[in-house]
Amino acid sequence: MRLEYMNAAARAGQPGGIAPLGALCSELWPQMTHNGSFAACMRVLDTGKAEQGAFRWTQANTYRAADYEYQATRLGADRLAWVLRDNSERVLRAELLAQLTAALATAGTLASVMGILTGQIMPAVGATVGAAVLSEPGGDQYTVRHIHDAEQSLQAPAPFSVTAPYPMAYTARTGRALFFTDPAERTEAFPQAAAFFTERYHSTAVLPLTVEGRLFGAVSFHFDVRHDFSDSERGFLTALVGQCAQAIERARLQQEAAYKQAQLEALAEVSAVLTTSLDFELGATFDSIAAAVVPRIADGCLIHTLGRNGQPELAALSHRDPEQQQALRAMLERYPPRLDAEGGVGAVIRTGRHELVTDVARELDRLARSPRHRAALRELTPAASWLAVPMARSETVIGAMVLIQATPANTLFTERDVPFAQELAHRATQAVVQARRFAVHSEVAHYLQQSLLPPDLPEVPGVEIAACYHPGHQGTLVGGDFYDIYPTSATAWALTIGDVCGKGPAAAALTGLVRHTARAAGQWHTQPHTVLQAVNSAILADRSTNTFCTAAYAELNVGTAPMRLRLTLGGHPHPLLRRADGTVMRLGTAGAFLGVLDNPPLHTTEDELHRGDLLLLFTDGVTERRSGTSMLGEQGVHDLLARMPHASAAETVAALENKIITYGPTPPGDDIAILAVRIT
Numbered sequence: 001m002r003l004e005y006m007n008a009a010a011r012a013g014q015p016g017g018i019a020p021l022g023a024l025c026s027e028l029w030p031q032m033t034h035n036g037s038f039a040a041c042m043r044v045l046d047t048g049k050a051e052q053g054a055f056r057w058t059q060a061n062t063y064r065a066a067d068y069e070y071q072a073t074r075l076g077a078d079r080l081a082w083v084l085r086d087n088s089e090r091v092l093r094a095e096l097l098a099q100l101t102a103a104l105a106t107a108g109t110l111a112s113v114m115g116i117l118t119g120q121i122m123p124a125v126g127a128t129v130g131a132a133v134l135s136e137p138g139g140d141q142y143t144v145r146h147i148h149d150a151e152q153s154l155q156a157p158a159p160f161s162v163t164a165p166y167p168m169a170y171t172a173r174t175g176r177a178l179f180f181t182d183p184a185e186r187t188e189a190f191p192q193a194a195a196f197f198t199e200r201y202h203s204t205a206v207l208p209l210t211v212e213g214r215l216f217g218a219v220s221f222h223f224d225v226r227h228d229f230s231d232s233e234r235g236f237l238t239a240l241v242g243q244c245a246q247a248i249e250r251a252r253l254q255q256e257a258a259y260k261q262a263q264l265e266a267l268a269e270v271s272a273v274l275t276t277s278l279d280f281e282l283g284a285t286f287d288s289i290a291a292a293v294v295p296r297i298a299d300g301c302l303i304h305t306l307g308r309n310g311q312p313e314l315a316a317l318s319h320r321d322p323e324q325q326q327a328l329r330a331m332l333e334r335y336p337p338r339l340d341a342e343g344g345v346g347a348v349i350r351t352g353r354h355e356l357v358t359d360v361a362r363e364l365d366r367l368a369r370s371p372r373h374r375a376a377l378r379e380l381t382p383a384a385s386w387l388a389v390p391m392a393r394s395e396t397v398i399g400a401m402v403l404i405q406a407t408p409a410n411t412l413f414t415e416r417d418v419p420f421a422q423e424l425a426h427r428a429t430q431a432v433v434q435a436r437r438f439a440v441h442s443e444v445a446h447y448l449q450q451s452l453l454p455p456d457l458p459e460v461p462g463v464e465i466a467a468c469y470h471p472g473h474q475g476t477l478v479g480g481d482f483y484d485i486y487p488t489s490a491t492a493w494a495l496t497i498g499d500v501c502g503k504g505p506a507a508a509a510l511t512g513l514v515r516h517t518a519r520a521a522g523q524w525h526t527q528p529h530t531v532l533q534a535v536n537s538a539i540l541a542d543r544s545t546n547t548f549c550t551a552a553y554a555e556l557n558v559g560t561a562p563m564r565l566r567l568t569l570g571g572h573p574h575p576l577l578r579r580a581d582g583t584v585m586r587l588g589t590a591g592a593f594l595g596v597l598d599n600p601p602l603h604t605t606e607d608e609l610h611r612g613d614l615l616l617l618f619t620d621g622v623t624e625r626r627s628g629t630s631m632l633g634e635q636g637v638h639d640l641l642a643r644m645p646h647a648s649a650a651e652t653v654a655a656l657e658n659k660i661i662t663y664g665p666t667p668p669g670d671d672i673a674i675l676a677v678r679i680t
């Protein structure tokens with residue numbers, strides 16, 4: 001075979017860089033007959049099949065002695081191309097650096113960067129053991145993030161002290177690289193660490209993690225064979241660790257941005273909870289706050305408030321792991337936190353100071369109150385860190401919130417997280433205060449409203465009576481709807497239902513005025529319209545209010561057969577009458593609102609009620625019940641009565657009540673009063 005062509009790289013191996021074209025290859029490179037290359041070329045020419053392999057170049061007067069990879073391809077019947085690739089350490093390192101740089105460029109999380117470092121880089125350079133120590137952002141805590149050991153599985157992150165007398169601590173603290181060729185050098189420099197290094201730790205390299213002069217950790221490589229750490233190898237390891245440092249910085253910045261965004265979203269969601277949730281007794285508010293935090297910000301969230309016995313009581317508990325959540329709840333039920341504890345929830349509530357724990361195992365062991373308590377704590381899945389902050393209003397601490405970081409891959413809580421946790425606890429405190437205030441106001445409103453309704457429905461001969469009252473969704477305000485039934489003579493009974501404009505104390509006062517005026521006037525006046533005229537005069541005479549009301553007043557004479565009903569409407573919705581045969585009709589003549597005119601037009605109508613007839617009186621909260629753009633209306637009540645031709649008074653009221661509640665996706669906004677009378 002004669003040489004026909006050489007590229008520039010091939011010519012570089014010839015004296016003077018001149019290609020001896022036309023010369024015999026066996027004369028130019030006699031070692032080809034010894035290393036099998038010449039035989040490979042002949043096989044390619046004979047078979048036409050390309051072939052590749054490797055050999056050791058030994059002819060020092062041409063190319064340097066090194067390992068080469070070859071590829072031979074036939075170009076014609078008697079011509080072939082011979083390609084050599086230098087597989088020297090320099091080329092392999094360059095290729096490895098390029099591959100790992102590309103992998104690190106796509107690593108979006110700290111865990112993925114650590115996975116490339118310990119899962120690819122350390123094995124690729126021949127390290128049998130290695131580790132990475134990182135400082136936690138926002139604090140002076142250091143953590144052994146990942147450990148590579150060819151004989152052991154990946155270990156979980158653990159706290160690390162940079163003041164320890166170890167090579168890793170020294171480099172992480174000072175930023176100076178260390179290279180030890182043999183164990184004696186390492187032992188001389190760090191005698192206190194000698195016990196930790198076995199025969200698998202022959203040579204050691206420790207390099208700092210820095211970006212733009214900022215030191216935030218170190219990486220160690222341990223080899224079970226001797227490494228002289230030439231300048232080229234030191235430069236190579238430095239380049240690898242530098243690429244890792246850049247990738248860690250990018251991942252941390254991305255993680256920090258995502259974490260801040262998650263914090264803002266959590267605070268926004270908690271704020272939304274505060275504007276919509278007022279349920280303190282059932283804990284819905286606290287559950288919503290915990291749900292806003294887990295798993296967006298933390299793996300777990302606990303909220304404790306001071307109970308009536310002066311001890312912390314669990315108000316909410318959420319954890320991303322259902323089994324861990326159940327275990328935590330069971331442990332807290334068995335061993336609830338105490339106010340006199342040296343740490344944990346009790347200490348935070350007692351002192352009003354936050355608590356940040358990163359060495360969770362040691363802290364739990366310290367907080368154990370007994371051997372059994374210690375055993376129960378050890379059964380829990382170890383957390384990586386927790387942050388407990390007080391829930392305070394003015395100078396009074398009413399509880400504590402605890403955020404738990406249980407996933408080792410996540411960044412530990414540090415002092416940088418305290419302001420966010422304090423703001424979260426502050427908003428949770430607002431929820432407590434708001435919910436407790438709402439509970440008190442609701443209770444007051446409930447008892448006041450009950451005072452404006454008859455305590456019990458009377459028993460009327462030959463008549464079945466049922467009624468209900470529902471306050472609107474603003475349960476802290478007394479409504480203006482009312483109903484009443486009372487005797488006016490030996491055989492006559494007054495039926496009253498009304499709706500005072502407005503809510504709150506003023507509406508409650510006017511409701512009482514209307515109700516009691518109607519009762520008093522009913523004893524002296526025999527005509528329903530004169531009763532409502534008296535109510536109208538009483539409202540106008542009350543100078544403390546400028547409001548009005550609607551009312552329906554009916555007198556039912558049970559001493560006649562059939563019974564007779566006289567009805568007057570003062571701007572109130574028409575009652576509906578369902579006859580025994582199922583026919584439904586409206587009763588009464590429309591009249592003016594009460595409290596507006598001196599002499600409002602009021603009309604009295606008379607009707608006969610027979611056995612099986614049912615009279616239904618209601619306020620406008622029934623007919624004006626909405627679902628989107630639709631409204632129940634009088635027709636909706638009419639249709640319900642028609643579908644229940646033989647229902648009792650109680651069944652009719654229950655059916656209408658259920659219809660109103662389920663008609664829309666939200667609770668009724670207005671008060672509702674219903675009074676049903678059925679002739680038996």
